[in-house]
Amino acid sequence: MMIRRVATQALFALALLGIAGPxxxxxxxxxxxxxxxxxxxxxxEINEIRDAFHGEVARVHDAEGRLRAREQVEERISTALExxxxxxxxxxxxxxxxxxx
Numbered sequence: 001m002m003i004r005r006v007a008t009q010a011l012f013a014l015a016l017l018g019i020a021g022p023x024x025x026x027x028x029x030x031x032x033x034x035x036x037x038x039x040x041x042x043x044x045e046i047n048e049i050r051d052a053f054h055g056e057v058a059r060v061h062d063a064e065g066r067l068r069a070r071e072q073v074e075e076r077i078s079t080a081l082e083x084x085x086x087x088x089x090x091x092x093x094x095x096x097x098x099x100x101x
Contacts, residue, residue: 031094035086039094042084049076 031039053073060066081091 029093031097035090036094038084038086039091042080042086042091043095045080045084046077049073049080 050073053069057066057069060069078088081088086094
């Protein structure tokens with residue numbers, strides 16, 4: 001299962017790098033190869049954060065604990081985006097453009 005997930009993530013990252021050209025033609029703000037690389041790295045990291053969150057929240061049985069877990073995951077995602085020099089809006093924009101391509 002773990003190997004399949006890692007392979008899927010690697011294929012996703014490679015696919016992102018291969019479609020940088022078509023994405024640039026769809027919007028006013030082109031996506032550079034560097035931005036796409038950082039997006040792919042952030043996407044992989046955010047997926048890991050979300051996977052960990054699902055494991056953590058499954059062990060929490062009270063509403064307050066779940067709220068705290070959600071707040072923590074949002075903080076971790078925000079930190080990951082900052083580390084990859086992306087805003088939430090830019091990350092979401094690139095995600096949308098990829099899904100439309």
